[in-house]
Amino acid sequence: MKINKREVKDDECYWSLEDQKEISILLTKQNKDDWWKSLFKVGPEIDTQKLEPEPSKLSNLDNETRATVGKMMFDQRQKQMRLPTSEKIKNQDMLQQFMEQNPDMAKNFSNVCQTLR
Template structure:
């Protein structure tokens, strides 16, 4: 008899979320991500200056910490980043400590990362609910492509032709008007 795979119960799901949160909270750094970048935050003593830190950002690895000590974060990245567009800053925190903020610019802007460094515990990326981006945030070409897709989706939902289908019908109509002597009764548009 075949085993039937069952979806997790809400209690199992809740336990998995709690375990994931505990693993992430135990990391010596905090991290967040958008679909296009990763932001890592490390807390260091308030008397430190940038020269007291060692931050090394490479295409497939990151390391950051206090000079002469084990790095706070060190490891291989799960995916490539744009090194030239990745940065780090040292800022004062309200509690008297300082914060090292590392910004990593993802090469693949269509992929969620399960962790910052491959040795760290993973998060379940299937549970990520992205913020809705605004069309105004997109570059011109991407924005027009998304607007076209949205228009075509609305047209499809209403049973109307897509923009490409409408364009073909307009061309055929114009051609028919220019050539009334031709019979288009059996014409098919693909």
């Protein structure tokens, strides 16, 4: 079913007649994080930029999203303390490993290593 070109889960949408005078409709969106500007094609729209999402806990997120948010939080803290971000740490580790595996070349790259730190 499409309402205002937005997809809903057909098997999770219900309607009921209450007190013989009101219709109650429950529409479950395919993507619960999608914000609709309006319910129907014709009708008033709201400015979704002014809406604030409900706060969520890291434990409510899937593993991949939780890892991404955790990395972003770590990088933000590192930047605030003027410390290397996870990407810079990864690059430093890779260079260090390369230098350990190639000691003759390490002498030539010693200045590069100092610059990255």
